[in-house]
Amino acid sequence: MIRAGDFVVIAVSVLIIVMLAAGLWQRGQARHVTVHGEHFHKDLPLAGKREVRVAGPLGETVIEIEQGRVRIAASPCAGKLCMRQGWLETAGAAAACVPNRVSVALRGADTRFDAVSF
Amino acid sequence: MTAATSREDRLAAGFAALAVCIHLLESAVPMILPGVKPGLANIVVLIVLLRYGFRLAASVTLLRVVIGATLLGTLFTPTFFLSLAGALASLAAAGAVQLLARRYVGAVGTGAVMAMAHMSGQFLLAWLVFVPHPALVNILPVLLAASLGLGIVTGIIAASVLVRLPTPTS
Numbered sequence: 001m002i003r004a005g006d007f008v009v010i011a012v013s014v015l016i017i018v019m020l021a022a023g024l025w026q027r028g029q030a031r032h033v034t035v036h037g038e039h040f041h042k043d044l045p046l047a048g049k050r051e052v053r054v055a056g057p058l059g060e061t062v063i064e065i066e067q068g069r070v071r072i073a074a075s076p077c078a079g080k081l082c083m084r085q086g087w088l089e090t091a092g093a094a095a096a097c098v099p100n101r102v103s104v105a106l107r108g109a110d111t112r113f114d115a116v117s118f
Numbered sequence: 119m120t121a122a123t124s125r126e127d128r129l130a131a132g133f134a135a136l137a138v139c140i141h142l143l144e145s146a147v148p149m150i151l152p153g154v155k156p157g158l159a160n161i162v163v164l165i166v167l168l169r170y171g172f173r174l175a176a177s178v179t180l181l182r183v184v185i186g187a188t189l190l191g192t193l194f195t196p197t198f199f200l201s202l203a204g205a206l207a208s209l210a211a212a213g214a215v216q217l218l219a220r221r222y223v224g225a226v227g228t229g230a231v232m233a234m235a236h237m238s239g240q241f242l243l244a245w246l247v248f249v250p251h252p253a254l255v256n257i258l259p260v261l262l263a264a265s266l267g268l269g270i271v272t273g274i275i276a277a278s279v280l281v282r283l284p285t286p287t288s
Contacts, residue, residue, distance in 0.1 A: 002277060005222030009215075009230055013266050021259035 030091040030106035033070045035063060038101045046070065046106075056100035063104055075100055129166075130174055134181035137162040141186040153240070154264045157233060157272060159186075160208070164229050164276035169283070172213050179205050196248055200240045207239025208232040225280060226273035233269025237261050 032045050037054035044052065044065065051073070052063040059076035069089040072082040075097040082097035091108025137159040144158055159182055167175035183205045187198040211231045215223055223231075241261060245254050 002226050002274075003222055003224040005219055006224050006227035006230075006273070009223055009227035010266070010270065013230055013234060013262075017259050017262050017266065020262065024256055024259060 030068065030070075030089060030093070030108045032107055033065065034105045034107055036103045036105075037061070040102075043107075054102045056097070056102050058100045061097050061100050061102040063102075070104055070106065071095070072097060072102070072104065075102065126170075126174060126177075129170065130177040130181065133162055133166050133174070133178045134185065137178055137182040138185045138189065141182055142189060145186075145190055151261075151264060153237075153244075153261055154268070156268050157236065157265075158275075160229065160232060160236075160269075160272050161276045161279070163208075163212075164225050164232070164273065165279055165283075167212055167216070167228065168225055168276070168280060172209075172216055175212060176209050179209055200243055200248075203243040204236035204240035207242075208236035211235030224273075225277035226270055229273025229276060230266055230269040233265040233272060234262055237265035 030046055032043050035042050035044060035052055035054060038056050040054045042052075044050075046065060046068045049066045050064075052065065054061045054063065056076075060074075061072060061076070061082075062074040064071050064073040069087045071087045072085065072095050075082050077097050077099040079099070082095045082102075085095035088095055088104070088106055091106050094103060094105035096103035140162065141159040144155060149155055163175050163179050163182070166178050183198075183201050184193070187193040187195075187201060192198045192201075211234075212228060215228050215231055219227075241258055245251075
């Protein structure tokens, strides 16, 4: 009563739904990150895993990029507010280490907000 | 003078009555997600489709939509047109499956395709005509996933009824 074609139909349906979801839901996701320092300004892709070190007046700020999200992993400032922002993943989100003059901001194809605070 | 009724007419009337009853009972059950219903009346349509063919299934579906809406008082309201759009899309999908893969796809696959087509047709009308908001399309994968699951359930019920029915005499 259940035929082979039924499984094919269900598999294809699941595939269509997953592709539709992937296509529709990544529009709000960030695509690249703008890293800004005193003598440093770069747009970096968010793909993959990497570490970026930016020199500032206090020392080196370590920015970590990992699978579509970014955080300030270490900074020589006193307050560590930038590190406490944690991982950023929404397009428009930003974190800054003002004492060390380093900032990161996420940009996407469809940036819905100028900035996001949590 | 009485109008002549064929055997097919009587079958359509009987199965449509059954589908209308299920439709009415289902409309009394509150649903968690707006736009998602089990669509149990489609069990009847599936059984008719696989036993008697597309024409009778189309008759039963359209009768179910019109009579169901009349009894619920939603005839020619947006609800009715959403229901009709879903039914027509579902029928088109059923016809396509019957035409292309009748030998390979049984009640479960057909039910799944019909449920997803129903949801797509209904959603398209809702999105293009009633609520043309660009963000609405984001919920489509959730709705389609729900309709796929419910369509499979409908198909399994229809398949288990079909194996218990005697072979049609015609």
